Amino acid sequence: MDKGIAIAVCLVACITDLRCRRIPNSITYSGLVAVVLVRIASQGADGLEACLTGLATGIPVIGLSLKRPDGFGMGDAKLILVLLAAFGTNGVWGVLIACAGGAAWGCVCGARARRESIPLAPFIAAGAIAATIPW
Numbered sequence: 001m002d003k004g005i006a007i008a009v010c011l012v013a014c015i016t017d018l019r020c021r022r023i024p025n026s027i028t029y030s031g032l033v034a035v036v037l038v039r040i041a042s043q044g045a046d047g048l049e050a051c052l053t054g055l056a057t058g059i060p061v062i063g064l065s066l067k068r069p070d071g072f073g074m075g076d077a078k079l080i081l082v083l084l085a086a087f088g089t090n091g092v093w094g095v096l097i098a099c100a101g102g103a104a105w106g107c108v109c110g111a112r113a114r115r116e117s118i119p120l121a122p123f124i125a126a127g128a129i130a131a132t133i134p135w
Contacts, residue, residue: 002038002047003132005031006086010125013079017121023075031082039085054084054091061095076120083124087131094127101126 009031013023039047058081065077080098084091101123109118 001042002035002086003128005034005038006082007125007128007132009034009082010079010121010128013075013121014119014125017075017119021117021119022073023079023121025075025078028075028078028082032078032085035082035086050088051085054086054088055081057089057092058084058095070117072120073117076124079121079124083128083131087128091128091131094124094129094131096127097130098123098127 009027013027016027017023036048036051039051041047043050058077061077061080062074065072065074080095083094087094098120102118102120105123106118
């Protein structure tokens with residue numbers, strides 16, 4: 001259920017990111033709270049530990065967003081934290097897929113992408129869906 005919430009949050013974020021090039025805090029924070037509460041309710045202390053472990057793996061993402069906010073916004077970083085809270089360390093595969101997809105799209109768009117932001121939420125959503133696949 002927690003993974004479904006994360007995927008739903010990613011899909012809603014896709015809509016706002018494609019329309020406005022931003023992901024509102026109301027989406028990311030409510031999604032993060034819902035994921036954490038569902039994991040705690042269903043798995044107890046183990047669920048909380050898995051959430052915290054996943055969130056800890058996302059610390060470099062926050063650092064990247066703070067260093068390059070023009071290329072990787074805080075909305076994208078917080079959406080990745082929702083993914084990592086839901087999937088734990090298995091969500092790292094989703095993050096890698098999201099980053100690879102975003103980078104590939106940036107290369108395809110070329111010069112146009114340098115002038116305008118690239119919506120990363122669709123790639124994060126694809127990564128969340130890919131993280132559900134047992135590797």
